[in-house]
Amino acid sequence: MHLLEINNLNISFDTPEGKVRAVNEVNFNLQNNDSLAIVGESGSGKTQLVFSILGLLAKNAAVTGSIKYQSQEILNLPEEKLNNIRSKKISIIFQDPMTSLNPYMCIRDQLNEVLIHHKGLSKHEATNESIRMLDAVKIVDAKNRINMFPHEFSGGMRQRVMIAMALLCNPNIIIADEPTTSLDVTVEAQILELFKTIQKEFNTSLILITHNMGIISDTCKKTLVMYGGRIMEYGFTKDIFLNPTHPYTMGLLETMPSIDKEYKILKTIPGNPPNALEIPLGCPFSDRCSHKIDICLSAVPPVETIDTTKQNRMCHIPYQDLLS
């Protein structure tokens, strides 16, 4: 049994300009104590994908497909039932630590709120539990710090508070939506290290959303590469990094300047990410792909599994042809 199973998920938004197809035909699953990274550029639908799991999508969204948590369908559940899953079973860490904490409430109240609401603890018990959790995310002097307000914390500390908040109800799955984009490299390294230890200690599964390929190689077992609302490649992180099989993944890896290499000029992917209103008929990457053939423009490529590494790829061009 899979912990989380997503089948044929489609998300679209009705807007005055037309229908925005944010996520198309996405399939993946997550086991216990697993870690998955979702990589993609802005507008590739990665955030909408995880928002749909927790029912956080905007009102004009239409979702089809199935999302199963421990074999129980959770897509389009009513609010009251979803609230039993949110935070208790699946919790989320939002992108911006500055804006996702309430500036009018001290950290203690914000943390306790979760416990009182979901676990029915008393105020005193909740505070003790909150302090314990702040200790777990390595906030020094948690006993006094818990009475502080968000503006008294630095960016990295606020992100730790958010992580502590997500951990309070011992969820099975933590979703982290770009947890380190607004942080410095040194702080980023600390936060990622924290994710790894938490995963071991609390035995949770992790879904990490990011656009930085560098950070996932350290943290996640599996990687899912998204582009224009579709999965481009899905497999073990190691395989995807060392033997990418999709032109987009190859391009992404090449555009990142690596510290241990010398370059004359950086390789680029020409063009711009697609507008979700006008996603190409065939492969969404076809506009920018240097390998494209006629069929790429007219038909969505089928999912192909590579025998040796169990990588899933969505591309018309055979893997062997890309290497030459």
Add this chain to the structure above:
Amino acid sequence: MIKSKTILSVENIKVQYETNNQFIFPWQKRNIIKAVDGVSFDLKEGETLGIVGETGCGKSTLARAIIKMVPTCSGKIIWMGENLLTFNKNKMKKIRKEIQMIFQDPLASLNPRMNIGEIISEPIKTHFPEISKIELKNIVKEMMLKVGLLPNLINRYPHEFSGGQCQRIGIARALILQPKLIICDEPVSSLDVSIQAQVINLLKSIQKNLNLSLIFITHDLSIAKHVSDKIIVLYFGKAVEMNLSKELFSNPQNSYTKKLISSIPSFRNSFLTNNY
């Protein structure tokens, strides 16, 4: 290598801010924040200087101090043999033609009420008011082509462009006066990965063609290594290390530099050591 002349040399520059911590009497000593604390460097023609460091270490303040956007309390900024700090407003205006800046947030640094043509041509209108409208339009179109924008977009407004295109507009605006030095304050940090490389390549090719000097501020060390000849590492306003970029990465001297370099996530090494 041909010996090129030094165009900018900064000597022991200091920028300080006074803050009132809480209620304070006028005779009491005020808190002083040293944003930039004694940084010196030389910049040659056609050279790129990278400034790296974490948030709040004074990277942007240093850049702004060089073009006198923030007041400097001591030190010397010598541009082509003359100290900028002794200049008055009128004299400074002439220098501003030669030093231009590209800002961090591409969309926020463009006026939403002006179309692209107006934005790009504004520096020329201020500095060379005698140029005719038709001529101006041609210059702008030429510049747009140079930075990879189609000239028929000249009447569009900034919100109609993507982040990468907005940054190209910012670059066009900086280049149009044919400056000798461009200060880039995190020009790619708010762009997508695949677009970042495009913008960096554009900057580098323009630099080669026009023999520009660049000051490139970034917090991404791998980008800094790729673009710059020399790198300064800032830490709390102090330059803790300055070296040629190759040597800085192969042989870091300062402990803070070492820490910075070791915290860059690099996937090529991590598979060797990591079992998740």
